[in-house]
Amino acid sequence: MSAVTARLNYETSGNNDIKDITSDVIRSVELSGIRDGIVLVFSPGSTVAITTLEYEPGLVTDLKEALERFAPMEVEYRHNQRWHDGNGHSHIRAALLGQDCSFPVIDGQMELGTWQQIILIDLDVRPRSRKVTVQIVGD
Numbered sequence: 001m002s003a004v005t006a007r008l009n010y011e012t013s014g015n016n017d018i019k020d021i022t023s024d025v026i027r028s029v030e031l032s033g034i035r036d037g038i039v040l041v042f043s044p045g046s047t048v049a050i051t052t053l054e055y056e057p058g059l060v061t062d063l064k065e066a067l068e069r070f071a072p073m074e075v076e077y078r079h080n081q082r083w084h085d086g087n088g089h090s091h092i093r094a095a096l097l098g099q100d101c102s103f104p105v106i107d108g109q110m111e112l113g114t115w116q117q118i119i120l121i122d123l124d125v126r127p128r129s130r131k132v133t134v135q136i137v138g139d
Contacts, residue, residue: 001139004032008132012122016064020055021132022117026110028134035108037138042100044131047090047124049097055117067093067123090123097121105138 006028010019021041029039043050053059070093077088101118104111112118122128 001037001137002034003135003137004034006031006134006136008134010120010130010132012120012128012130014122014124014126014128016067017122018053018055018060018063019120019122020117021120022055022112024132025118025134029105029110029136030108032136034105034136034138037105037136038102039105039110039134039136040100040102041118042133042135043120044133045094045099045128047087047094047122048099048128048130049094049121049123050099050101050132051097051119051121052101052112052116053119054115055119063121070096085125087123087125090125093121093123097123105136 008021008024025041041050053063071089073089079088079091080086120130120132122130
């Protein structure tokens with residue numbers, strides 16, 4: 001069994017900036033040489049999320065609007081009272097979505113649904129440089 005790690009970097013604008021990172025993850029899997037195993041896609045941080053979505057403009061907008069309904073920006077958060085950074089909602093949203101996803105690798109290809117893309121969501125209130133770790137484990 002082998003493990004191969006790739007590191008990806010993205011510049012984001014914050015405020016629910018959503019990036020389709022599928023092709024970069026697929027390329028990492030292909031370059032790993034691993035034929036059968038699992039790939040983990042992880043982004044460190046408490047105001048960022050990794051998930052999947054059919055990446056099309058309507059759903060991207062729908063997701064942003066849903067996040068606002070679930071954890072509104074204008075609600076008073078104790079985090080903001082303590083740190084005065086205005087991103088309490090960002091932390092709540094990230095906690096609900098999570099920072100990682102994993103996918104099977106079969107015959108050298110990552111298993112994804114036809115309309116399923118891997119997305120990075122920057123939930124913070126300002127632009128950031130986001131890191132994504134892609135770790136492929138298998139044979």
